[in-house]
Amino acid sequence: MRKFLAVVKHEYRKVVLKWSFLIGTLLLPFLAACFAFVPLIIFSLKGEPSRIAIADPTGKILPRLEKNLSAERMVEKAKKAAKDSLTKIDASQEEKMRNNAAQFMQEFKLVQYEIAGRDQDEIRADLLEKINGGEINAYLLVPANFDSPDARFEFRSRKGSDFVSNSTFKDALNDAVRSQRLAEANISEEKLAQLSAPVNFDAKGIDERGAEKDSAGVFIASFVIGLMIYIMLAIYGQQILGAVVEEKETRIAEILFSSARPFELMLGKLVGVGLAGLTQLAIWVGTASILLGFLALQTDFQAILASVPTITPIMVVYFLIFFLLGFFIYASIFALIGSMVTTVQEGGQFAFPPMMLLLVGFYFSFAVIRDPNSSLSFWTSIAPFFAPITMPVRIIAETPPVWEIALSIAVNAAAIAGLVWIASRVYRVGMLMYGKRASIPEIWKWIWQA
Amino acid sequence: MSDPTGTGVTLKISNVTKRFGDFTAVEDLSFEVRAGRVFGFLGPNGAGKTTTIRMIVGITAPDNGSIELFGEHVSPHLQNRIGYLPEERGLYKKMKVVDQLKYFAALKGMASSDAEKKIDFWLERMKLSEWKTKKTTDLSKGMQQKIQFISTVLHDPDLLILDEPFSGLDPVNVEFMIEVLSEFRTQQKTVIFSTHLMETAERLCHDIILINKSRKVVGGSLREVKESYGKNLIAFRGMGADNLISDRTFVEKVVSHADEQELHLAEGVDSQQLLRALIESGAEITKFEITEPSLNDIFIEKVQNA
Numbered sequence: 108m109r110k111f112l113a114v115v116k117h118e119y120r121k122v123v124l125k126w127s128f129l130i131g132t133l134l135l136p137f138l139a140a141c142f143a144f145v146p147l148i149i150f151s152l153k154g155e156p157s158r159i160a161i162a163d164p165t166g167k168i169l170p171r172l173e174k175n176l177s178a179e180r181m182v183e184k185a186k187k188a189a190k191d192s193l194t195k196i197d198a199s200q201e202e203k204m205r206n207n208a209a210q211f212m213q214e215f216k217l218v219q220y221e222i223a224g225r226d227q228d229e230i231r232a233d234l235l236e237k238i239n240g241g242e243i244n245a246y247l248l249v250p251a252n253f254d255s256p257d258a259r260f261e262f263r264s265r266k267g268s269d270f271v272s273n274s275t276f277k278d279a280l281n282d283a284v285r286s287q288r289l290a291e292a293n294i295s296e297e298k299l300a301q302l303s304a305p306v307n308f309d310a311k312g313i314d315e316r317g318a319e320k321d322s323a324g325v326f327i328a329s330f331v332i333g334l335m336i337y338i339m340l341a342i343y344g345q346q347i348l349g350a351v352v353e354e355k356e357t358r359i360a361e362i363l364f365s366s367a368r369p370f371e372l373m374l375g376k377l378v379g380v381g382l383a384g385l386t387q388l389a390i391w392v393g394t395a396s397i398l399l400g401f402l403a404l405q406t407d408f409q410a411i412l413a414s415v416p417t418i419t420p421i422m423v424v425y426f427l428i429f430f431l432l433g434f435f436i437y438a439s440i441f442a443l444i445g446s447m448v449t450t451v452q453e454g455g456q457f458a459f460p461p462m463m464l465l466l467v468g469f470y471f472s473f474a475v476i477r478d479p480n481s482s483l484s485f486w487t488s489i490a491p492f493f494a495p496i497t498m499p500v501r502i503i504a505e506t507p508p509v510w511e512i513a514l515s516i517a518v519n520a521a522a523i524a525g526l527v528w529i530a531s532r533v534y535r536v537g538m539l540m541y542g543k544r545a546s547i548p549e550i551w552k553w554i555w556q557a
Numbered sequence: 558m559s560d561p562t563g564t565g566v567t568l569k570i571s572n573v574t575k576r577f578g579d580f581t582a583v584e585d586l587s588f589e590v591r592a593g594r595v596f597g598f599l600g601p602n603g604a605g606k607t608t609t610i611r612m613i614v615g616i617t618a619p620d621n622g623s624i625e626l627f628g629e630h631v632s633p634h635l636q637n638r639i640g641y642l643p644e645e646r647g648l649y650k651k652m653k654v655v656d657q658l659k660y661f662a663a664l665k666g667m668a669s670s671d672a673e674k675k676i677d678f679w680l681e682r683m684k685l686s687e688w689k690t691k692k693t694t695d696l697s698k699g700m701q702q703k704i705q706f707i708s709t710v711l712h713d714p715d716l717l718i719l720d721e722p723f724s725g726l727d728p729v730n731v732e733f734m735i736e737v738l739s740e741f742r743t744q745q746k747t748v749i750f751s752t753h754l755m756e757t758a759e760r761l762c763h764d765i766i767l768i769n770k771s772r773k774v775v776g777g778s779l780r781e782v783k784e785s786y787g788k789n790l791i792a793f794r795g796m797g798a799d800n801l802i803s804d805r806t807f808v809e810k811v812v813s814h815a816d817e818q819e820l821h822l823a824e825g826v827d828s829q830q831l832l833r834a835l836i837e838s839g840a841e842i843t844k845f846e847i848t849e850p851s852l853n854d855i856f857i858e859k860v861q862n863a
Contacts, residue, residue: 358647
């Protein structure tokens with residue numbers, strides 16, 4: 108037992124005290140924080156305002172445009188866009204890009220251009236000169252007949268490729284012209300908003316108790332959980348593979364085997380590295396709770412938080428259990444591979460089949476998210492190899508009855524027992540076989556030999 | 558401690574056989590290693606030395622026969638009393654020297670405070686103190702060898718098994734290691750070491766066993782082994798004896814050295830008989846000495862004739 112603990116401690120330290128662990132641990136919360144905070148930071152950044160000269164012979168468009176481009180209106184728009192980009196995951200690519208663009212807040216300074224009886228060409232020449240002189244960045248010629256459908260608004264800008272400002276400006280102009288047209292048709296803006304409001308399509312999933320949940324939020328949360336387990340299993344599985352191959356390649360195995368039982372050594376390795384993975388998860392779960400707690404204090408984000416499905420402590424426990432189940436399944440396969448190959452490169456080639464298996468499990472999680480109660484979802488969340496990814500996804504999407512979770516845990520625990528047994532048989536012999544990679548029949552023999 | 562049972566035998570191997578599929582690595586091997594002695598385990602590559610050693614340290618189990626260590630059947634708890642330096646050996650590449658040594662010590666059941674003291678002592682002894690917190694990759698090959706040796710002796714084992722301990726060491730370090738091993742001998746610890754270097758074996762070993770093609774060829778104390786070969790070998794220097802020397806009824810084989818010849822007597826010929834014949838033939842004899850064969854000679858003869 109003491110030796111086993113020595114192995115666990117050694118393997119744990121080997122992973123946790125490496126720079127890559129620190130970097131990996133910090134990177135994920137950092138990226139998550141970026142998603143939450145970067146828009147906020149960008150909103151507060153104000154670039155140089157665009158100075159735009161408006162030649163408005165009617166004098167009706169400019170005031171409306173000024174109102175639409177005011178700082179308050181821009182902040183409002185940016186917030187709405189930020190919220191949309193998080194919740195409207197069914198938006199089209201184009202819509203998403205527009206939303207993202209809108210989050211970059213612009214500042215416009217509108218300058219009224221005194222026409223003073225000049226004709227179109229004179230005005231144009233004068234404005235172009237002003238642009239070249241750097242006095243203004245752009246100009247807009249409002250046609251006198253803005254009412255007519257073929258009225259042309261001439262906009263010339265030195266920053267013609269700045270599609271973000273252009274589209275923002277265009278939207279504001281559109282709104283301004285439309286309001287003016289409505290006003291002239293004696294229809295109030297409020298009236299129009301009332302008439303053209305989209306229907307309120309209230310789509311929410313319900314669980315068996317009839318409690319509602321936001322389907323978009325569920326999708327994101329399930330996806331994130333599935334992805335996280337998938338990545339963790341891939342990283343920590345490779346970690347095991349690397350550690351085993353190192354001990355074989357450097358012949359340390361011979362010294363280790365003369366000091367402790369191979370089973371102790373292998374299991375100690377799995378437990379040590381598994382604990383390291385658990386440590387990383389704990390750090391992340393901790394930071395996530397703090398982050399969510401912090402966001403909850405910001406009134407701006409309460410609407411977003413409301414759409415995140417509630418994650419109960421029992422879900423976190425399930426999540427950790429299934430991570431461990433998956434870890435032991437894949438780690439024992441990787442330990443087996445590590446002890447049958449001779450170099451890290453060879454190990455990389457043989458790591459392909461289990462990595463594929465892992466990936467298939469990850470893909471199944473999409474089927475589970477779409478229909479958590481289908482028979483496919485049921486079987487993939489019970490089956491070993493897949494359940495460690497699909498079951499946590501299913502639990503978030505639509506928590507299945509406890510007996511199904513228990514069955515899944517039991518089936519996977521049994522698979523682990525079998526795999527660890529097989530892996531330890533191969534490990535015991537394979538670690539001392541130098542020179543060439545073992546063939547499958549050889550491995551079969553090792554498993555059954557006394 | 559090296560002889561708790563009072564039988565004076567640290568290791569007793571009886572009729573041990575080990576097969577890998579159709580290949581027999583060790584066949585019906587029996588020998589004893591007495592406590593407080595240095596035992597040379599000799600044989601060419603592939604003779605079954607490493608397989609035998611692995612069975613002694615409990616890495617593999619024999620198919621037949623029995624191995625008794627310190628008067629008990631080999632079992633994992635005896636591993637703490639053995640220090641094993643394998644022929645193929647290595648260290649963790651990116652780990653600090655002190656951390657590796659601590660880990661190996663822990664695997665031998667040592668408490669970490671004890672280990673710390675011992676590590677400092679041995680690093681000092683090996684003149685490697687300033688490398689304590691360096692990584693393996695910063696160390697030269699020779700330094701790594703010494704660190705591996707430290708990991709073998711750190712837990713103060715009663716039985717030390719060294720498989721080709723000197724390979725890759727420069728002569729100065731070989732001398733240094735021999736000195737350290739000699740100390741073990743005086744502490745009544747048992748040392749088994751396997752080597753190709755017959756000169757070294759000759760200097761260090763009390764007892765030897767020579768195995769070839771998975772079987773024992775010869776074994777016993779160095780003295781006995783040599784004596785059993787030693788009566789028919791003569792170092793000779795002289796003039797006018799060529800006729801007699803090339804007479805195969807007297808001399809089976811002549812090996813010429815720089816300024817003398819080594820005569821291997823034919824079977825049934827006594828050294829005194831040859832001396833009388835030489836005198837009678839009128840040869841001028843400046844040296845006629847009955848010598849022992851070197852371990853090297855025995856090794857080559859036994860392995861070649863097998």
